[in-house]
Amino acid sequence: MKQTGVGSIEGRPGRLGGPSVAAVIPAFNEAGTIAEVVGRTLGLVDRTIVVDDGSSDGTLARVEGLGVQTIRHDRNRGKGESLLTGIRAAEEAGFDYVVTLDADGQHPPECIPQLVAAADPRVIVLGSRTASDDAIPLVRYSANQTANFFISWAAGHWMSDTQCGFRVYPAGLFRQVRLRRARASGFVLESEVLIEACRAGYSVTAVPVPALYDSVLQRPSHFRPLRDTTATVGMVTWKILTWGLFPQGLLRAQRQRLMIGQPGRP
Numbered sequence: 427m428k429q430t431g432v433g434s435i436e437g438r439p440g441r442l443g444g445p446s447v448a449a450v451i452p453a454f455n456e457a458g459t460i461a462e463v464v465g466r467t468l469g470l471v472d473r474t475i476v477v478d479d480g481s482s483d484g485t486l487a488r489v490e491g492l493g494v495q496t497i498r499h500d501r502n503r504g505k506g507e508s509l510l511t512g513i514r515a516a517e518e519a520g521f522d523y524v525v526t527l528d529a530d531g532q533h534p535p536e537c538i539p540q541l542v543a544a545a546d547p548r549v550i551v552l553g554s555r556t557a558s559d560d561a562i563p564l565v566r567y568s569a570n571q572t573a574n575f576f577i578s579w580a581a582g583h584w585m586s587d588t589q590c591g592f593r594v595y596p597a598g599l600f601r602q603v604r605l606r607r608a609r610a611s612g613f614v615l616e617s618e619v620l621i622e623a624c625r626a627g628y629s630v631t632a633v634p635v636p637a638l639y640d641s642v643l644q645r646p647s648h649f650r651p652l653r654d655t656t657a658t659v660g661m662v663t664w665k666i667l668t669w670g671l672f673p674q675g676l677l678r679a680q681r682q683r684l685m686i687g688q689p690g691r692p
């Protein structure tokens with residue numbers, strides 16, 4: 427994949443002792459928020475990697491001199507590709523774990539230590555915004571619920587917030603897990619990896635994080651509920667159909683959901 431402008435590399439694995447952690451922040455036209463997000467992340471991880479996804483608003487200039495690794499896509503490739511670029515760089519540099527967070531301030535970096543505390547070589551740690559469901563706009567909440575149902579079915583594992591991008595991955599996971607449709611749409615990768623990781627024997631654990639919406643955003647979300655949910659549901663439906671409807675996955679996920687007692691939005 428062609429990339430341009432691989433910037434200064436700061437931080438090395440193990441700098442803070444214990445397992446080494448790199449933060450990967452995909453950024454597409456986030457000049458308004460990126461410097462603050464980076465500033466709040468830097469001290470909590472061994473290295474911060476910003477992937478500028480072909481921004482035209484000077485996003486990259488805002489992090490120059492802050493001591494982060496920067497990678498720039500020559501053109502916009504979508505969130506999924508941006509994550510893959512950053513995670514690959516972290517893995518090649520020898521980091522144990524990658525924490526992914528958005529550049530728009532929706533994921534409070536102060537929660538990184540809690541997420542990392544739950545990290546394990548065979549586990550994906552998912553930030554879960556269910557405790558603050560009310561903060562999520564209704565249309566987005568409905569799209570998330572639909573995605574949770576289908577993705578948990580295909581994974582055979584109940585997940586209460588499959589659409590949160592605030593996560594910790596073992597750095598080598600993306601090399602071990604086969605993703606077929608990840609490039610179809612920017613946001614599909616984060617759904618597909620949950621399904622394929624569970625099928626490959628990984629587990630998923632949830633850590634509560636706050637849901638921040640209007641208060642921090644300086645621009646509207648790029649997420650298009652209809653288009654992006656349709657792309658995700660299409661990817662999941664294809665898998666479920668080709669796996670003979672995978673009834674055992676549906677049963678297992680729903681049994682876990684009942685046991686956990688999903689808090690519902692009134």
Ligand SMILES: Nc1nc2c(ncn2[C@@H]2O[C@H](COP(=O)(O)OP(=O)(O)O)[C@@H](O)[C@H]2O)c(=O)[nH]1
Pocket residue numbers: 451452453454455456479502503504505508527528529530532612646647648649
């Ligand atoms: N939507 C979108 N986000 C991108 C892209 N490339 C990188 N990103 C980053 O992915 C993160 C999530 O995007 P956002 O639009 O906030 O999605 P939302 O929070 O799910 O509504 C942000 O940090 C974006 O800057 C892209 O092509 N499209």
Ligand SMILES: [Mg+2]
Pocket residue numbers: 528530532647
């Ligand atoms: Mg956002």
